[in-house]
Amino acid sequence: MTKATLDKLTELLGATNVLHEKEDLLTFSYDATPEIQHLPDVVVFPTTSEQVIDLVKFAREEGLPIVPRGSGTGLSGGSIAVNGGMVLCLTRLNKILEIDEENLTGTVQAGVITLDFFNAASAKGLFYPPDPGSQKISTLGGNIAEDAGGLRGLKYGVTRDYVMALSGVLGDGMPFTTGGKSVKDVAGYALKDLLVGSEGTLGIITEATFKLVPPPQAKRTLLAYFKDIRTAGEAVASIIAAKIIPSTLEIMDNATIKCVEDYANIGLPCEMAALLLIEVDGHPAVGAEEADGVKAVLHKVGAAEVHEAADADHAAQLAAARRTALSALARVSPTTLLEDATVPRSRLADTFDEIERLGEKFNLKVGTFGHAGDGNLHPTVLCDERNRDEMERAHAFYHELYEKVLAWGGTVSGEHGIGLAKRDYLEKQIGVGGVNIMRRIKHSFDPGGLLNPGKIFNDATEGSRD
Amino acid sequence: MTEKQCLGKFPLADEPNYEGMLQCMRCGFCLPSCPTYVLTGRERSSPRGRVALAKAVADEQLDFTAALKEEAYFCLDCRACSTACPSGVHAGQVMEACRNQAHEAFPLTGAVRKFREFILQRMLPSPGLLETSMLPARLYQKLGIQWLVRHSHILKLGPEWVDKAEGMIPALHPPLRPQLPDVVPAVGEQRGRVAFFLGCIMTLMYPEVSRQTVKVLTHQGFEVLTPKEQKCCGAPHLNEGDRSTTRSLAQHNLDLFMALDVNAIVTDCAGCGAALKDYEELLEESGDQERLTIFRSKIKDISEFLAEQGLRTEGLKPIEKTVTYHEPCHLCHAQGVSRQPRDLIKAIPGIDYRELNEASWCCGSAATFSLKYTDESQQILDRKLENVQATGAELLVTANPGCHLQLAWGLKQAGLPQEVVHITELLGMATPG
Numbered sequence A: 001m002t003k004a005t006l007d008k009l010t011e012l013l014g015a016t017n018v019l020h021e022k023e024d025l026l027t028f029s030y031d032a033t034p035e036i037q038h039l040p041d042v043v044v045f046p047t048t049s050e051q052v053i054d055l056v057k058f059a060r061e062e063g064l065p066i067v068p069r070g071s072g073t074g075l076s077g078g079s080i081a082v083n084g085g086m087v088l089c090l091t092r093l094n095k096i097l098e099i100d101e102e103n104l105t106g107t108v109q110a111g112v113i114t115l116d117f118f119n120a121a122s123a124k125g126l127f128y129p130p131d132p133g134s135q136k137i138s139t140l141g142g143n144i145a146e147d148a149g150g151l152r153g154l155k156y157g158v159t160r161d162y163v164m165a166l167s168g169v170l171g172d173g174m175p176f177t178t179g180g181k182s183v184k185d186v187a188g189y190a191l192k193d194l195l196v197g198s199e200g201t202l203g204i205i206t207e208a209t210f211k212l213v214p215p216p217q218a219k220r221t222l223l224a225y226f227k228d229i230r231t232a233g234e235a236v237a238s239i240i241a242a243k244i245i246p247s248t249l250e251i252m253d254n255a256t257i258k259c260v261e262d263y264a265n266i267g268l269p270c271e272m273a274a275l276l277l278i279e280v281d282g283h284p285a286v287g288a289e290e291a292d293g294v295k296a297v298l299h300k301v302g303a304a305e306v307h308e309a310a311d312a313d314h315a316a317q318l319a320a321a322r323r324t325a326l327s328a329l330a331r332v333s334p335t336t337l338l339e340d341a342t343v344p345r346s347r348l349a350d351t352f353d354e355i356e357r358l359g360e361k362f363n364l365k366v367g368t369f370g371h372a373g374d375g376n377l378h379p380t381v382l383c384d385e386r387n388r389d390e391m392e393r394a395h396a397f398y399h400e401l402y403e404k405v406l407a408w409g410g411t412v413s414g415e416h417g418i419g420l421a422k423r424d425y426l427e428k429q430i431g432v433g434g435v436n437i438m439r440r441i442k443h444s445f446d447p448g449g450l451l452n453p454g455k456i457f458n459d460a461t462e463g464s465r466d
Numbered sequence B: 001m002t003e004k005q006c007l008g009k010f011p012l013a014d015e016p017n018y019e020g021m022l023q024c025m026r027c028g029f030c031l032p033s034c035p036t037y038v039l040t041g042r043e044r045s046s047p048r049g050r051v052a053l054a055k056a057v058a059d060e061q062l063d064f065t066a067a068l069k070e071e072a073y074f075c076l077d078c079r080a081c082s083t084a085c086p087s088g089v090h091a092g093q094v095m096e097a098c099r100n101q102a103h104e105a106f107p108l109t110g111a112v113r114k115f116r117e118f119i120l121q122r123m124l125p126s127p128g129l130l131e132t133s134m135l136p137a138r139l140y141q142k143l144g145i146q147w148l149v150r151h152s153h154i155l156k157l158g159p160e161w162v163d164k165a166e167g168m169i170p171a172l173h174p175p176l177r178p179q180l181p182d183v184v185p186a187v188g189e190q191r192g193r194v195a196f197f198l199g200c201i202m203t204l205m206y207p208e209v210s211r212q213t214v215k216v217l218t219h220q221g222f223e224v225l226t227p228k229e230q231k232c233c234g235a236p237h238l239n240e241g242d243r244s245t246t247r248s249l250a251q252h253n254l255d256l257f258m259a260l261d262v263n264a265i266v267t268d269c270a271g272c273g274a275a276l277k278d279y280e281e282l283l284e285e286s287g288d289q290e291r292l293t294i295f296r297s298k299i300k301d302i303s304e305f306l307a308e309q310g311l312r313t314e315g316l317k318p319i320e321k322t323v324t325y326h327e328p329c330h331l332c333h334a335q336g337v338s339r340q341p342r343d344l345i346k347a348i349p350g351i352d353y354r355e356l357n358e359a360s361w362c363c364g365s366a367a368t369f370s371l372k373y374t375d376e377s378q379q380i381l382d383r384k385l386e387n388v389q390a391t392g393a394e395l396l397v398t399a400n401p402g403c404h405l406q407l408a409w410g411l412k413q414a415g416l417p418q419e420v421v422h423i424t425e426l427l428g429m430a431t432p433g
Ligand SMILES: Cc1cc2nc3c(=O)[nH]c(=O)nc-3n(C[C@H](O)[C@H](O)[C@H](O)COP(=O)(O)OP(=O)(O)OC[C@H]3O[C@@H](n4cnc5c(N)ncnc54)[C@H](O)[C@@H]3O)c2cc1C
Pocket: A031, A032, A067, A068, A069, A070, A071, A072, A073, A074, A075, A077, A078, A079, A090, A110, A131, A132, A133, A134, A137, A138, A139, A140, A141, A142, A143, A144, A145, A146, A147, A148, A149, A150, A151, A199, A200, A201, A203, A204, A205, A206, A323, A326, A327, A415, A416, A452, B026, B027, B028
């Protein structure tokens, strides 16, 4: 990066919002994805939406790739500057602009932290349900770009279900606004839906309006323990089949339970093969009925023990502990290679069997947890990236697992996105034709191919070719 | 020490533990808990960033640069990240080790080095010298806790800094250590015998607090032994990155206290407690594991100890005051002692206890931080003061001299009415006699 270029950026943003020392570049060379790291050439922090427009213009002139970034908690390498260029970090564009109690909406800048938004809505007696495990640090922009799910996804849906309007800048420098506060909107193509989950490859989101809902009046939290994990998988399918939709239906296997308990110390059963964390909510009478219904199913399928959270604090503790699962697994191994396979829920028990079989086949230590109610599991290989042989076996493990998952009609990514980590599997899932359509879409949003190049599919400029 | 023995590009042996750095899976959970990250929004000033930098040095992707030194010293060592990290990473400790490295990478010269060596290697290890020479008096009158101030900045700091240091110094009393009898008998039915670890700052700057600690302990039924030969716990040295002096101090204190027949070794300084509990790791290579484990199990912060033993509340005088509590980082994050002080406060009759919002957020004192990075420290302090004000409490209780200094100074500057007291002062007020 030449001094002249840096000077221009500094003039645009002010010195504290332009970082270029090697130490800074190093600390923006990663996200939470293992094995991938690359230094950007410069890191910029816009503090207004207008600056983002200027920055895109500037990058176009300089031919610099732009890599949008929130808090860097992504799990598919989305915010890593694999081709160098400019990391455009949105964490300082972080104002909550409005909580609209008449329309039940909230409008924010993209760098607002998920949990801060949740709390701001709560303070006004409203509820923003999407709660990814990383909520205390992930940005809403990152959530939108990955269409993040969370612990409440089963009943309340994922980030997409709450996005009402987006504004930002496209790859060609054009500002856009799509959607609005109207509950219904069928004017033209659903561009907002294209942008949700686009992983920073179509546009930079600077502002978003979310739908808010009234919070549930009551909540019941159950914990069920199992002596084998297959039974836990069957329990999930049976609860759904009993036509009960809990708000939360999370699973942790024995390895995960042990690690989480080691950190959180809240009395989880370290000797059990698996546990389910189940939350039902709504009107107190309905909640009670559903809690009873869930308990009945659990006993029927043969849960070893069923407990209920003592109070709201205890329930919150349990959910918080579940959110630490991935990080806690890192206690036992230097590298945690995690995946995001999602299957139709009737296949959950089979998936657990498959994970177990493959773990044995490749001689790997695997910890599994996830949003079981969504059919979304995170089998995590506990490995050491310095051990090449082990890493190869870990990748072979996922390769075989994905073949099965796809054969069952599942997906290679439920919520973490394709990014760099899963590029090779995308074509397997959606075919060459599918990838080509996506390339064409990418090309029309970002004709120069400057926005987050190399993510989702190889070489973004191929979009013009058929 | 030849270069080849060192890990990656670290200039010195005694590097931060590599496995410990690898443990970071970069989830970012620690970011919102880190005061320096929240202040600057800069990844390299976050636990995740700091560990990444140290790891890059180990992996030979980065030289041990001035920027790394800067981050090592900017880190408050408040350990909030250790509490927040589900993976068991201790970024504060990694930075502590980097401070040691920094002295090799950027050796001090001339007067600054001599001054630092004098303070760290002569004055602090020798309580007699510290207390009898004229120097300490000059030090706190002129420079406050400058003896803790980190080397290279000592001479560069401007007048603003000196003003601040002066404003922070409490009224001086004669040091406590020479006055305390070797043995103070228990009052009433004896419940046990404890050794008292009297920290340097406590004896020099807060002798009246530690006097209350001894009073409370004896009234709670414990005979209190205070060996005069005890030396500094080593925390300032470790903070300064002088690991070798730290080790020799640790060895001395270990031998001294292990020779006593006591149930526990109690301290009223959270910083000392955290350092003493770390001896086990610090002296790991001495091969003295068994004694180290016993020593570790005996070290108790005063609140931890009293809560464990159960506070004898009969005869306590009521204190009709509203009270809130600031958690010292070195108590809650480094030692995991969080509930106990609150339980003790609430056990005193008459007290109207009000919880402090963000009670475990660093006050910005963090050893020498408050003097070195005056602006940043002020911003961290302001956040704390706002929360204190919102409680409307009359008394602000804490349990560490660094926090005590910083909070008292901050409240005074801001014209707020709260009085800062150490938890044993509060217990002392309630204790008859
Ligand atoms: C411990 C842990 C638990 C997690 N739990 C969950 C979970 O339960 N559910 C879930 O779905 N995910 C989860 N994640 C993954 C991750 O937190 C989410 O993907 C989150 O949405 C990423 O947000 P971020 O701000 O960190 O974005 P980053 O990681 O910085 O970026 C993610 C992607 O979004 C793009 N991007 C970021 N901001 C913008 C913007 N303003 N405009 C355009 N593109 C942008 C980036 O280019 C990148 O491709 C978890 C991660 C961790 C480490």
